[in-house]
Amino acid sequence: MARAVTTQRKAINTTLAWAIGLLIFFPILWTILTSFKTEAQAIANPPIFIGFDWTLENYSIVQERSNYMRFLWNSVIIAGGSTILGIIIAVPAAWSMAFVPSKRTKDILLWMLSTKMLPAVGVLYPIYLLFIQLGLLDSRIGLVIVMMLINLPIIVWMLYTYFREIPGEILEAARMDGASLREELLYVLTPMAIPGIASTILLNFILAWNEAFWTLNLTAVDAAPLTAFIASYSSPEGLFFAKLSAASTMAIAPILILGWFSQKQLVRGLTFGAVK
Amino acid sequence: MATQHSRSAARLMMAPAVVLLLGWMLVPLTMTLYFSFKNYLPLRGGDLGWAGFDNYVRFVSSSAFWPAVQTTLVIVGGVLLITVVLGILLAMLLDQPMWGQGVVRILVIAPFFVMPTVSALVWKNMFMDPVNGLFAHLWRFFGAEPVSWLSDASLSSIIMIVSWQWLPFATLILLTAIQSLDSEQLEAAEMDGAPALARFTNIILPHLGRAITIVILIQTIFLLSIFAEIFVTTGGAFGTRTLTYLIFQRVLESQNVGLGSAGGVYAIILANIVAIFLMRIVGKNLDA
Numbered sequence: 001m002a003r004a005v006t007t008q009r010k011a012i013n014t015t016l017a018w019a020i021g022l023l024i025f026f027p028i029l030w031t032i033l034t035s036f037k038t039e040a041q042a043i044a045n046p047p048i049f050i051g052f053d054w055t056l057e058n059y060s061i062v063q064e065r066s067n068y069m070r071f072l073w074n075s076v077i078i079a080g081g082s083t084i085l086g087i088i089i090a091v092p093a094a095w096s097m098a099f100v101p102s103k104r105t106k107d108i109l110l111w112m113l114s115t116k117m118l119p120a121v122g123v124l125y126p127i128y129l130l131f132i133q134l135g136l137l138d139s140r141i142g143l144v145i146v147m148m149l150i151n152l153p154i155i156v157w158m159l160y161t162y163f164r165e166i167p168g169e170i171l172e173a174a175r176m177d178g179a180s181l182r183e184e185l186l187y188v189l190t191p192m193a194i195p196g197i198a199s200t201i202l203l204n205f206i207l208a209w210n211e212a213f214w215t216l217n218l219t220a221v222d223a224a225p226l227t228a229f230i231a232s233y234s235s236p237e238g239l240f241f242a243k244l245s246a247a248s249t250m251a252i253a254p255i256l257i258l259g260w261f262s263q264k265q266l267v268r269g270l271t272f273g274a275v276k
Numbered sequence: 277m278a279t280q281h282s283r284s285a286a287r288l289m290m291a292p293a294v295v296l297l298l299g300w301m302l303v304p305l306t307m308t309l310y311f312s313f314k315n316y317l318p319l320r321g322g323d324l325g326w327a328g329f330d331n332y333v334r335f336v337s338s339s340a341f342w343p344a345v346q347t348t349l350v351i352v353g354g355v356l357l358i359t360v361v362l363g364i365l366l367a368m369l370l371d372q373p374m375w376g377q378g379v380v381r382i383l384v385i386a387p388f389f390v391m392p393t394v395s396a397l398v399w400k401n402m403f404m405d406p407v408n409g410l411f412a413h414l415w416r417f418f419g420a421e422p423v424s425w426l427s428d429a430s431l432s433s434i435i436m437i438v439s440w441q442w443l444p445f446a447t448l449i450l451l452t453a454i455q456s457l458d459s460e461q462l463e464a465a466e467m468d469g470a471p472a473l474a475r476f477t478n479i480i481l482p483h484l485g486r487a488i489t490i491v492i493l494i495q496t497i498f499l500l501s502i503f504a505e506i507f508v509t510t511g512g513a514f515g516t517r518t519l520t521y522l523i524f525q526r527v528l529e530s531q532n533v534g535l536g537s538a539g540g541v542y543a544i545i546l547a548n549i550v551a552i553f554l555m556r557i558v559g560k561n562l563d564a
Contacts (some may be wrong), residue, residue, distance in 0.1 A: 092289030123304035
């Protein structure tokens with residue numbers, strides 16, 4: 001028997017949940033609204049919610065003054081490049097662990113996970129020094145590599161949990177029918193694995209986009225992504241709330257949209273499959 | 277059946293990931309260990325020879341150490357308490373039937389996708405600014421004196437910012453766990469006349485036990501190394517210097533690499549203690 005829910009109770013739930021949801025979302029909403037105000041309206045007391053003169057000038061000022069597009073492009077390259085590189089390295093590894101498991105598979109998986117637990121600050125100087133000596137400091141390629149390495153354990157784990165859900169019998173059947181390893185990968189496994197791979201790409205792109213330890217410490221000017229660009233607003237001059245809001249809105253908008261698609265994968269990816 | 281051929285192929289496919297992660301772990305770790313036993317000041321004479329355990333002793337006996345430990349514990353503990361308690365309540369609410377559930381869920385999860393530098397700066401300026409922030413406006417509206425949040429209530433302010441970022445994570449995981457609860461069990465308890473509180477402590481809370489543990493462990497690992505939130509708000513001033521931030525300052529700001537590396541080794545040991553518990557749970561789940 002399904003639980004009977006009175007309309008009244010449902011209405012109370014709805015009101016309460018929406019109120020809390022809007023409260024939690026409010027800082028983001030306020031940032032988006034402020035980005036369309038003039039600087040004077042942005043700090044007006046009492047605050048203006050909707051009834052202001054909507055303007056796009058903050059967006060053009062941010063772009064003109066700081067060459068916003070370059071930071072955006074760096075973010076895209078670093079997050080995108082590290083994710084693609086990570087997938088290329090992780091797919092074969094996760095495939096072999098899921099379908100040809102050995103006694104050591106579990107240990108290897110747990111060990112990979114343990115590298116993710118290494119506190120970044122504990123290896124800050126060595127990485128900094130290596131970057132200087134290899135000429136990688138403030139370079140995109142350097143950050144792509146570091147970002148790929150810090151997210152590789154999560155990529156392998158997520159792919160592993162997805163691959164493990166693909167029934168092994170299907171692969172055996174393909175093998176019986178004389179499929180080569182290459183054909184098995186290409187025509188049998190890949191189509192079944194695409195949803196899992198897509199979710200993994202999505203989550204890791206988000207994590208890399210928002211990463212703010214290495215991007216702040218290993219970049220200066222050339223390779224600085226949006227995290228570092230926004231941090232430059234921490235010592236501002238004059239009125240800047242509206243411009244800060246415009247820059248922030250542009251930095252978070254793509255990820256909010258991607259994040260909306262990745263809600264379900266978020267749980268699996270960030271708990272290493274321990275909660276599904 | 278895995279053949280000999282496919283086994284060696286499997287090993288080959290695993291090799292790049294294993295080798296890269298091994299290098300990523302061993303090379304910097306060895307270097308940190310090496311530097312931690314050195315008097316190494318890149319800007320003031322460079323390598324000044326071996327230091328034995330001096331750096332380890334000096335790091336824990338410096339006047340900044342215990343306050344940093346305390347700050348770290350207060351921030352991690354405060355954020356954990358807020359996110360877990362509110363996360364349970366919020367997850368239970370979101371599990372109830374309502375209109376527009378999907379939209380509410382997106383509103384609640386959204387903060388998790390905001391990059392740390394953005395959330396820290398938005399809170400610092402647009403909400404906590406003592407002159408033009410929304411809180412200042414609100415305080416004045418009620419006739420109170422606006423608070424200089426990040427200097428006078430610095431720790432609570434940082435806890436609040438970080439909790440806002442992590443509440444979605446706790447809520448989402450706890451919601452996933454609640455949804456896997458057998459609703460018939462709850463209905464039976466309700467029909468038998470068990471009050472709401474008893475249903476919560478006897479059925480819901482035990483069921484959430486594992487998810488809560490996972491939330492606590494994963495968050496602890498991430499919270500121990502929060503950086504950007506402090507970097508752009510207080511820069512470690514006003515009693516907000518955590519262990520992570522202290523090490524960062526030793527290594528990059530004052531370029532005392534030996535001392536900072538010894539601190540780094542402490543941080544690694546600390547993180548590993550937490551990690552061992554997390555790995556046990558994850559490992560058990562692998563067998564299942």
